[in-house]
Amino acid sequence: MNxxxxxxxxxxxxxxxxxxxxxxxxxxAGNTIVGxxxxxxxxxxxxxxxxxxxxxxxxxxxGLPRVWRARDxxxxxxxxxxxxxxxxxxxxxxxxxxxxxxxxxxxxxLIQGSLPVTLVVxxxxxxxxxxxxxxxxxxxLGFAGLATIVARGDFSVLTGLTFNxxxxxxxxxxxxxxxxxxxxxxxxxxxxxxxxxxxxxxxxAVTTLPLHIWEMSxxxxxxxxxxxIMAIAxxxxxxxxxxxxxxxEAIQRVGPATAGYFxxxxxxxxxxxxxxxxxxxxxxxHGVGIMLIFGGVYLATVAKSK
Numbered sequence: 201m202n203x204x205x206x207x208x209x210x211x212x213x214x215x216x217x218x219x220x221x222x223x224x225x226x227x228x229a230g231n232t233i234v235g236x237x238x239x240x241x242x243x244x245x246x247x248x249x250x251x252x253x254x255x256x257x258x259x260x261x262x263g264l265p266r267v268w269r270a271r272d273x274x275x276x277x278x279x280x281x282x283x284x285x286x287x288x289x290x291x292x293x294x295x296x297x298x299x300x301x302x303x304x305x306x307x308x309x310l311i312q313g314s315l316p317v318t319l320v321v322x323x324x325x326x327x328x329x330x331x332x333x334x335x336x337x338x339x340x341l342g343f344a345g346l347a348t349i350v351a352r353g354d355f356s357v358l359t360g361l362t363f364n365x366x367x368x369x370x371x372x373x374x375x376x377x378x379x380x381x382x383x384x385x386x387x388x389x390x391x392x393x394x395x396x397x398x399x400x401x402x403x404x405a406v407t408t409l410p411l412h413i414w415e416m417s418x419x420x421x422x423x424x425x426x427x428x429i430m431a432i433a434x435x436x437x438x439x440x441x442x443x444x445x446x447x448x449e450a451i452q453r454v455g456p457a458t459a460g461y462f463x464x465x466x467x468x469x470x471x472x473x474x475x476x477x478x479x480x481x482x483x484x485x486h487g488v489g490i491m492l493i494f495g496g497v498y499l500a501t502v503a504k505s506k
Contacts, residue, residue: 233473242431252289282403288384309467314343320460338501447459
């Protein structure tokens with residue numbers, strides 16, 4: 201663990217991390233709303249490439265000078281940095297975008313909602329971090345809240361779930377992001393956060409470009425119009441650059457398992473966005489799900505801090 205993790209013992213540092221994680225959940229909720237709107241118009245591998253390449257273009261003016269100054273450390277640790285880029289940018293984006301074309305909305309939401317559990321398990325296996333009983337209850341409450349919102353209060357929806365070909369692909373994408381979140385704690389101290397993400401987005405762009413070219417050779421072209429350009433720009437800036445900055449910095453402060461609990465806030469923000477922007481009705485199951493999620497996050501984080 202590098203020196204950045206020492207702030208984990210500072211209450212102001214912890215609260216700042218919680219705010220960053222809340223922002224991350226907000227940006228990822230926006231990613232879901234935008235992705236839902238364009239999923240039928242943008243091919244998944246092309247979307248993955250332009251997400252990484254767009255994010256690289258945004259962060260490069262700030263990150264490339266930092267990468268140059270830390271070039272000796274970057275060369276010495278190129279294997280770890282490449283692996284982080286492959287896991288967090290290439291594999292996660294490509295697998296998730298492809299899988300969402302081959303699964304249902306309910307399955308997709310529940311599988312993506314398994315990230316907190318994945319982080320807890322990986323933290324235990326790789327980092328040796330144990331989960332307390334209170335934290336386990338918090339994880340369970342958060343997932344129950346997620347399931348309540350996704351099933352819209354009708355739990356026969358959950359018992360009637362069927363297997364889709366995209367489900368294991370999506371879970372593999374979630375696992376890759378979980379592994380990225382664990383291994384990013386081992387980045388060398390000489391490479392700061394902006395430099396790290398600059399390298400990661402570059403790796404993501406380079407490795408998804410051949411996939412995008414293959415997709416285009418099969419006739420799946422991205423229609424460059426105002427809608428697609430705005431969608432790519434939004435996802436490159438908010439769910440990619442800003443969310444990843446917040447996510448990785450928060451992980452350094454409070455650890456990946458604690459950070460994972462805040463993922464349950466994503467459907468809360470998604471619900472509020474759908475009500476405000478899409479005119480959806482706020483129903484009782486939204487309220488119940490949100491209360492369960494906040495209760496779970498409180499048990500797993502705030503109660504522990506107190």
